[in-house]
Amino acid sequence: MANPHPGRPMSPVEMTRSAPQEGMAGLVSDWSAERRVFDISWGKAMMWLFILSDVFIFACFLVGYMVLRMSTVDPWPDASEVFALTIAGQSIPLLLIAIMTFILISSSGTMALAVKYGYANNRRLTAVLLLVTAALGATFVGMQAFEWAMLIGEGVRPWENPWGAAQFGAVFFLITGFHGTHVTIGVIFIVIMAVKVMRGSLEKSRPGFLTGRKGNYGMIESLGLYWHFVDLVWVFIFAFFYLW
């Protein structure tokens, strides 16, 4: 059997262990075999648990939004009109949001490819893909700032707006603001990772300056999980907040 943990010798338990079982039997043996449950790097397992906690935070915001929207007696502002852009005298509904959606999906695609080419040890292509991802993410945040400025200019505040239910502004700024913060943090970390890739820190397992953790290409996969999660949250915000 192949060494499941490259970089350190296999323990006797691992050496006597047969190939992992699949399906339900595998699930039971993973949880009951008196060794660590998840057969993935700890960085990836912890990223998944972080994402799980973040799922609950965003879900609480979206459920709160549902409660506000269902319980208000005033009409809810029509997102199609609120977020319409006027181009050449024609009002196109949700145009900016649609472009933002495509940009974020594209950035998820380039991130997925960065993970793939990272594992293939293609340093140059990985760095380029990471930088493209960061650029797309920064574009997304920029368009969101533009959208905020436009709405604030039209008189939207967390406590009032010109079109209907006063709760609209509070929900809009909280949910898109929290998501935009996630995107911003992601962009910063992707740029840092791109620099690490370019100077070969991952390939040569150099310790990071902050944590001293040795570099490896699994780090890009963990960062990728975070980035795809940000894209995933946008899928739900797009559907529930903008389209519903």
Next chain:
Amino acid sequence: MDQDSHQQPELRVYLRVWLWLFVLSVFSYLVDISGLEGLPKWGLITLFMLLKAGLIVAFFMHMAWERLSIIYTVLLPPAALLFLAVLMALEANYTLISRLSLFTS
């Protein structure tokens, strides 16, 4: 099952998922501008949303290649959120009825 060198899906898998995410986004945008109302609109929006979410989690986040232990750990707890949503919908409905019967003239 090697953690850092597990086999990566082929390029065309990613490109195909990418394309589908674009197509599904266009579909949900079309639902919005088509003027559909009520159940067909919400049903289609939810369907496209769940398909997109499934594609991202399964392929971009590599869930399709993980073992059941991590899949269940991540995907089962959010099911509790459906329960939360149902409870809060009942509560919101009650608030709305109270407001309509007591606070509007």
